[in-house]
Amino acid sequence: xxxxxxxxxxxxxxxxxxxxxxxxxxxxxxxxxxxxxxxxxxxxxxxxxxxxxxxxxxxxxxxxxxxxxxxxxxxxxxxxxxxxxxxxxxxxxxxxxxxxxxxxxxxxxxxxxxxxxxxxxxxxxxxxxxxxxxxxxxxxxxxxxxxxxxxxxxxxxxxxxxxxxxxxxxxxxxxxxxxxxxxxxxxxxxxxxxxxxxxxxxxxxxxxxxxxxxxxxxxxxxxxxxxxxxxxxxxxxxxxxxxxxxxxxxxxxxxx
DNA sequence: ATGGCGGCTCGCAGCCGA
Numbered sequence: 119x120x121x122x123x124x125x126x127x128x129x130x131x132x133x134x135x136x137x138x139x140x141x142x143x144x145x146x147x148x149x150x151x152x153x154x155x156x157x158x159x160x161x162x163x164x165x166x167x168x169x170x171x172x173x174x175x176x177x178x179x180x181x182x183x184x185x186x187x188x189x190x191x192x193x194x195x196x197x198x199x200x201x202x203x204x205x206x207x208x209x210x211x212x213x214x215x216x217x218x219x220x221x222x223x224x225x226x227x228x229x230x231x232x233x234x235x236x237x238x239x240x241x242x243x244x245x246x247x248x249x250x251x252x253x254x255x256x257x258x259x260x261x262x263x264x265x266x267x268x269x270x271x272x273x274x275x276x277x278x279x280x281x282x283x284x285x286x287x288x289x290x291x292x293x294x295x296x297x298x299x300x301x302x303x304x305x306x307x308x309x310x311x312x313x314x315x316x317x318x319x320x321x322x323x324x325x326x327x328x329x330x331x332x333x334x335x336x337x338x339x340x341x342x343x344x345x346x347x348x349x350x351x352x353x354x355x356x357x358x359x360x361x362x363x364x365x366x367x368x369x370x371x372x373x374x
Numbered sequence: 375a376t377g378g379c380g381g382c383t384c385g386c387a388g389c390c391g392a
Contacts (some may be wrong), residue, residue, distance in 0.1 A: 322375065
């Protein structure tokens with residue numbers, strides 16, 4: 119089973135690349151973030167035309183998440199349980215016996231910002247929700263744009279980023295809390311190239327100079343991690359014409 | 375490394391992302 123996640127930074131603009139990605143990788147699941155489309159404008163016909171089903175929770179201009187899958191999505195839920203949030207950042211479904219949680223964790227803007235307070239509160243609520251989900255689903259994967267780089271090696275310049283949003287201690291602690299619930303960073307189950315990142319700023323030739331951050335993650339429960347055979351970042355998509363600023367992350371899981 | 379990009383909006387400049 120192949121699981122993928124990609125912050126597309128506008129599905130309207132990136133739809134051809136999404137279709138190309140589906141055809142090339144044939145993932146069982148592709149989680150999308152920052153679709154920036156309300157549900158009425160979701161390009162479901164193109165998705166079904168590519169042989170995929172899609173469930174989505176979107177809004178105009180900002181945020182928006184979707185799960186595309188080759189198997190039928192079951193038990194679809196939107197958002198974080200018991201949290202009224204107008205921002206469309208979470209969608210979950212059971213696909214092929216695996217609980218898929220697609221997340222677009224808030225950016226936070228800066229550690230001085232009210233958006234940072236919202237981010238930390240949001241993470242607490244997500245973790246509480248995940249604790250409940252984990253009690254129900256031993257096969258669970260949390261995929262998405264976390265907007266958190268876990269460790270120094272996930273940041274091109276850890277000294278510069280120290281204490282800044284995306285790399286501050288409270289954010290990293292929230293991610294460690296999530297891991298402590300029983301989730302593992304699939305990327306670090308394997309040897310990886312040094313300076314592996316999933317996001318590069320559009321400005322200042324960030325991608326060419328590899329000035330990036332690893333902030334897109336696939337976290338797996340023990341049962342899935344044990345069966346996980348690979349996890350890699352698809353830098354090729356970031357190298358294309360008119361790319362998203364994020365690259366897809368892909369994990370392969372072997373079942374009995 | 376922070377102006378310098380790119381996507382959005384009933385745009386023609388400003389907000390937002392990371």
